[in-house]
Amino acid sequence: MTHYVIDPPAITAVPVAGGGMFPVRRVFCVGRNYAEHTREMGGDPDREEPFFFTKPADALLINGADMPYPPKTADLHHEMELVVAIGTGGKDIAEADALAHVYGYAAGLDMTRRDLQAAAKKGGKPWDMGKGFDCSGPVGEIAPASQIGHPAAGKIELVVNGVPRQNSDLAKQIWNVPETISYLSGLVELAPGDLIFTGTPEGVAAVVSGDVLEGEIAGVGTVRTRII
Numbered sequence: 001m002t003h004y005v006i007d008p009p010a011i012t013a014v015p016v017a018g019g020g021m022f023p024v025r026r027v028f029c030v031g032r033n034y035a036e037h038t039r040e041m042g043g044d045p046d047r048e049e050p051f052f053f054t055k056p057a058d059a060l061l062i063n064g065a066d067m068p069y070p071p072k073t074a075d076l077h078h079e080m081e082l083v084v085a086i087g088t089g090g091k092d093i094a095e096a097d098a099l100a101h102v103y104g105y106a107a108g109l110d111m112t113r114r115d116l117q118a119a120a121k122k123g124g125k126p127w128d129m130g131k132g133f134d135c136s137g138p139v140g141e142i143a144p145a146s147q148i149g150h151p152a153a154g155k156i157e158l159v160v161n162g163v164p165r166q167n168s169d170l171a172k173q174i175w176n177v178p179e180t181i182s183y184l185s186g187l188v189e190l191a192p193g194d195l196i197f198t199g200t201p202e203g204v205a206a207v208v209s210g211d212v213l214e215g216e217i218a219g220v221g222t223v224r225t226r227i228i
């Protein structure tokens with residue numbers, strides 16, 4: 001038996017609708033995957049290859065837990081996203097085979113310290129501290145693909161304090177789920193437990209302490225958190 005010199009970290013796990021827990025290995029996120037969001041961030045949706053960043057697995061926030069307003073920012077933004085849970089790994093996965101690697105789907109929020117991200121972009125520096133901070137990934141229950149199938153279209157929306165903020169359709173993704181899995185698996189070998197946040201539609205904006213964020217993806221599920 002391995003003698004760990006400190007207690008090993010707990011495994012982050014996301015509840016599965018209907019029972020059980022999905023253990024998380026890594027959290028990948030797609031940047032700029034809806035044309036209108038790409039434009040609102042100053043990019044050109046017709047000219048960019050997909051790109052990825054990561055969050056630590058233990059940055060996930062589950063079971064609707066409150067999200068402490070993070071330090072070192074005055075511009076905390078919401079990004080409502082479809083999350084893909086990888087059930088079987090692989091590298092150089094063909095688009096035609098990609099959906100067979102998916103365990104299920106969830107609704108998630110890629111919370112972003114936009115001011116830190118903007119400063120990093122301007123300085124040619126990493127995004128990590130703008131994206132991968134503590135509690136930056138609220139995620140709802142994972143719905144198994146065996147029950148809901150593989151949603152390629154359907155409403156994705158976020159309301160804050162009951163007021164609509166983001167409202168789009170999964171069909172507007174620039175890189176759909178099979179394309180995203182295929183591309184990412186060419187960069188890294190995907191493994192069971194990996195999550196992929198697949199990018200946000202337009203309408204990202206700031207939240208403040210006290211705000212209640214409620215997101216829903218039709219046929220997939222919901223995500224909720226309150227900023228404290």
Ligand code: MN
Pocket residue numbers: 029030031079081110197199200
């Ligand atoms: Mn995002």
